[in-house]
Amino acid sequence: MFIYLIKRLLAVIPIILFAIFLMFVLIRFSPVDPAEAYLAAANIHPTDEILAEKRHEFGLDQPLLVQYVQTVKDVVQLDFGNSYVTNTSVWQEIATRMPATIQLAVSSIILSLVISVPLGFLAAVYKNSLIDHLSRLLSYLGASIPQFWLGYVLIFLFSVKLDMFPVEGRGTWQHFVLPSITLSLALIAIYTRLLRASVLDELENVYVVYGRTRGIKEKTIMVKHVLRIAISPMLTGLGMNLGKLLTGTIIVEQVFSWPGFGRFFIEAIFNRDIPVIQSYVVLAACLFIICNLIVDLVQLYIDPRISRKGMAQS
Amino acid sequence: MKKFKSKKGLLIAFITSIFVVIAGCSNNDAASQSSEGAEGAPTSIVMSWPRDIGSMNPHVYNPSQLLTQSMIYEPLVSYEEGGKLKPHLAESWTISEDGLEYTFKLRENVKFTDGSSFNASIVKKNFDTIMENKNSHSWLGVINVLEKTEVIDEQTFKMVLSEPYYPALQDLAVVRPVRFLGESGFPEDGDTSKGITEPVGTGPWVLEDYKKDEYATFTRNPDYWGESPEVEKVTIKIIPDAETRVLAFEKGELDLIYGEGAISMDSFNHLKESGEYKTDLSEPVGTRSLLLNTTNDKLADLKVRLALQHGFNKEAMVDGITLGIEEEADKILSTNFPYTDVEVEAIEYDVEKAASYLDEAGWKLPSGKAVREKGGQSLELELMYDKTDPIQKAMAETLQAEWSAIGVKLDIIGVELTVQIERRKAGDFDVDFWYNYGAPYDPHSFINVVAEEGWGVSEAHSNLPMKDELDKQVDKALASTNDAERQKLYGTILKTLQEQSVIVPVSYMKKTVVYQNGIEEFVFPANRDEHPFNEMKVSQ
Numbered sequence: 001m002f003i004y005l006i007k008r009l010l011a012v013i014p015i016i017l018f019a020i021f022l023m024f025v026l027i028r029f030s031p032v033d034p035a036e037a038y039l040a041a042a043n044i045h046p047t048d049e050i051l052a053e054k055r056h057e058f059g060l061d062q063p064l065l066v067q068y069v070q071t072v073k074d075v076v077q078l079d080f081g082n083s084y085v086t087n088t089s090v091w092q093e094i095a096t097r098m099p100a101t102i103q104l105a106v107s108s109i110i111l112s113l114v115i116s117v118p119l120g121f122l123a124a125v126y127k128n129s130l131i132d133h134l135s136r137l138l139s140y141l142g143a144s145i146p147q148f149w150l151g152y153v154l155i156f157l158f159s160v161k162l163d164m165f166p167v168e169g170r171g172t173w174q175h176f177v178l179p180s181i182t183l184s185l186a187l188i189a190i191y192t193r194l195l196r197a198s199v200l201d202e203l204e205n206v207y208v209v210y211g212r213t214r215g216i217k218e219k220t221i222m223v224k225h226v227l228r229i230a231i232s233p234m235l236t237g238l239g240m241n242l243g244k245l246l247t248g249t250i251i252v253e254q255v256f257s258w259p260g261f262g263r264f265f266i267e268a269i270f271n272r273d274i275p276v277i278q279s280y281v282v283l284a285a286c287l288f289i290i291c292n293l294i295v296d297l298v299q300l301y302i303d304p305r306i307s308r309k310g311m312a313q314s
Numbered sequence: 315m316k317k318f319k320s321k322k323g324l325l326i327a328f329i330t331s332i333f334v335v336i337a338g339c340s341n342n343d344a345a346s347q348s349s350e351g352a353e354g355a356p357t358s359i360v361m362s363w364p365r366d367i368g369s370m371n372p373h374v375y376n377p378s379q380l381l382t383q384s385m386i387y388e389p390l391v392s393y394e395e396g397g398k399l400k401p402h403l404a405e406s407w408t409i410s411e412d413g414l415e416y417t418f419k420l421r422e423n424v425k426f427t428d429g430s431s432f433n434a435s436i437v438k439k440n441f442d443t444i445m446e447n448k449n450s451h452s453w454l455g456v457i458n459v460l461e462k463t464e465v466i467d468e469q470t471f472k473m474v475l476s477e478p479y480y481p482a483l484q485d486l487a488v489v490r491p492v493r494f495l496g497e498s499g500f501p502e503d504g505d506t507s508k509g510i511t512e513p514v515g516t517g518p519w520v521l522e523d524y525k526k527d528e529y530a531t532f533t534r535n536p537d538y539w540g541e542s543p544e545v546e547k548v549t550i551k552i553i554p555d556a557e558t559r560v561l562a563f564e565k566g567e568l569d570l571i572y573g574e575g576a577i578s579m580d581s582f583n584h585l586k587e588s589g590e591y592k593t594d595l596s597e598p599v600g601t602r603s604l605l606l607n608t609t610n611d612k613l614a615d616l617k618v619r620l621a622l623q624h625g626f627n628k629e630a631m632v633d634g635i636t637l638g639i640e641e642e643a644d645k646i647l648s649t650n651f652p653y654t655d656v657e658v659e660a661i662e663y664d665v666e667k668a669a670s671y672l673d674e675a676g677w678k679l680p681s682g683k684a685v686r687e688k689g690g691q692s693l694e695l696e697l698m699y700d701k702t703d704p705i706q707k708a709m710a711e712t713l714q715a716e717w718s719a720i721g722v723k724l725d726i727i728g729v730e731l732t733v734q735i736e737r738r739k740a741g742d743f744d745v746d747f748w749y750n751y752g753a754p755y756d757p758h759s760f761i762n763v764v765a766e767e768g769w770g771v772s773e774a775h776s777n778l779p780m781k782d783e784l785d786k787q788v789d790k791a792l793a794s795t796n797d798a799e800r801q802k803l804y805g806t807i808l809k810t811l812q813e814q815s816v817i818v819p820v821s822y823m824k825k826t827v828v829y830q831n832g833i834e835e836f837v838f839p840a841n842r843d844e845h846p847f848n849e850m851k852v853s854q
Contacts, residue, residue: 047452085377155561167562171528264527
């Protein structure tokens with residue numbers, strides 16, 4: 001297990017290096033000069049003097065190879081430098097904004113689990129019943145409605161018309177409701193269908209019939225055996241989405257004025273704030289890897305057969 | 315298969331509880347933000363802004379916002395309606411006959427919010443730190459000609475220029491960088507370009523509470539030297555999305571939506587037509603123009619430029635695209651700027667005239683073809699627009715259709731703003747959108763870019779036969795110490811530019827404001843970048 005963990009963690013290194021390379025190339029391929037983008041954001045006309053000064057300040061007047069080597073050196077040491085726009089340490093910017101993003105991601109995941117686990121499970125158990133149809137409808141909606149549109153509709157209905165929740169901002173539990181629903185609907189759509197399909201598969205297994213003939217309680221069979229195994233694919237999906245949620249709340253943060261890192265990243269892209277973009281790409285790569293690793297470990301715990309299979313193979 | 319009756323009950327209970335919780339929650343947050351407070355409650359205004367207010371450093375640009383910088387820091391002279399300059403932190407001033415020395419008598423009994431006095435020493439200290447980073451401010455004319463500053467006595471400050479430059483006072487009225495930070499706001503090394511310790515100004519507002527990316531609250535400065543604003547508290551919520559801003563306003567979480575581009579034209583008209591709110595449009599803040607580059611052989615011909623200007627229905631285009639918010643522009647500069655009330659001939663929409671100009675220029679329409687040709691070359695041009703600007707895009711498409719009717723093929727290309735600026739500066743365009751700078755920067759900044767290279771405008775004019783003469787007139791106007799002579803020079807310059815049609819005025823852009831009925835009076839500030847809260851009146 002320890003070796004497995006080490007192997008997985010070591011795999012982070014080439015991925016991060018590739019991410020840095022890709023990011024460096026893409027930014028340099030862009031026709032937009034970060035120094036000009038900085039000045040445009042400040043409403044300053046880019047005279048040659050100011051441009052030269054800014055390029056020097058940002059290190060953009062160095063040869064590309066020197067810039068690349070410096071970028072790799074800095075990023076490997078997790079030194080992202082200062083944001084071009086705010087002139088503040090990128091780590092400080094992350095520390096200010098990440099808690100808001102994490103809160104939103106966690107609340108959305110909790111909401112999607114709370115709804116999709118019972119819904120998916122019951123939709124399978126009561127196949128073709130009203131609840132199954134309801135779950136199907138919810139899945140269709142969740143999969144087809146764009147997040148920004150859903151956000152606006154929820155604000156219009158529940159904030160402007162019904163005055164139940166604030167339109168934007170952060171501070172009270174009410175502020176969490178609409179952004180969390182907006183983010184979680186798409187997840188509910190996926191998880192509900194995943195779990196339903198998985199539970200239906202498990203119900204076909206002989207161990208269910210065997211359990212019943214042994215007189216084991218139906219509830220025990222379903223919860224301790226069927227659900228426990230059936231939830232595995234859903235957890236994989238969750239792991240993949242956790243990384244996406246922590247880095248991908250951008251649209252929802254924008255619509256609900258949620259002061260998270262996603263919103264900051266959007267501004268950074270427009271302003272070609274390279275240190276912020278770099279930090280985001282590296283953190284996103286790390287997050288995806290770590291989230292997937294955690295999910296794999298949880299799966300090993302839930303379904304020991306995976307672990308045994310893995311050991312037998314090795 | 316055995317069904318789970320107890321689970322069903324659990325599910326119903328769960329769904330019911332969700333509805334109970336949702337129904338039970340009332341949004342008391344919004345109520346607490348209301349501006350029309352009960353009797354005795356402080357009068358407050360809540361508005362939104364798309365970006366965080368930043369570090370509130372008066373001498374730097376990003377990420378500090380002009381709106382909030384202008385609430386805390388004040389200029390020596392202020393820019394008023396029609397370009398009139400009024401004493402502000404300087405009570406009076408004298409200008410030497412040669413136009414090189416500006417001596418300011420500073421207002422007495424003005425205190426910074428740290429309790430320190432506003433005097434000539436602190437003014438000099440501010441100028442010194444600004445001039446230490448001269449390059450960053452080289453876009454501002456006065457910085458380039460400022461030779462030295464002197465403290466004459468406690469309340470007298472002198473500025474010496476290397477050459478006469480009449481807009482020096484207008485440049486001092488801009489929101490940044492020439493505004494004044496109190497002693498305790500300076501960092502130890504005195505260099506504010508790296509940051510300040512706290513926002514200490516002399517202005518009517520004090521930053522009371524601030525949460526990055528969420529909000530900033532300003533209260534009235536109790537020791538303000540001038541007339542205190544009627545509103546006691548201003549909260550600025552950071553809402554980056556324009557549609558969310560409108561929804562928050564409709565719900566009553568915001569008292570006003572103000573700022574250039576703060577609201578889409580569609581939303582402005584929707585709120586206006588609802589009849590539930592007050593709306594207003596400012597005087598023109600700038601002109602939306604087309605820039606025809608004379609370094610392109612086809613556009614070097616005045617007849618082609620005139621044909622293009624005659625060849626599109628400006629009124630219909632402006633009205634249709636801006637939904638009546640912008641006004642059709644006949645002159646390059648609107649007449650609410652100083653020296654701009656000049657008699658010039660408007661170039662009317664006249665397709666026949668456009669066609670005849672093109673014929674005269676030798677661009678003939680071969681039979682069976684849609685694009686005019688001359689010497690085997692077709693009359694094809696490229697229009698560059700900012701792809702994030704929906705108005706530019708719509709106008710580009712309209713021009714493409716309109717000019718095709720007179721036999722001109724227009725290729726339109728959407729680029730990022732920074733690419734647009736870069737290409738304009740390099741003169742790498744045929745036709746481009748361009749805006750002048752507005753108050754307090756114009757008309758002097760406008761004529762300056764007509765003469766000075768590096769902005770794209772001078773380059774676009776470079777093939778005019780009278781370009782050298784035009785440049786001399788601009789230099790003379792900027793250095794002129796005589797008002798009448800200056801007016802005359804402006805008249806000549808603007809007339810030449812209008813006749814030469816390199817800059818094609820399209821529309822006068824205006825600021826919009828939408829506000830709740832609780833606000834009784836809203837006045838647009840004369841300076842484009844200043845905040846509007848000092849003059850605002852709200853009902854109790």
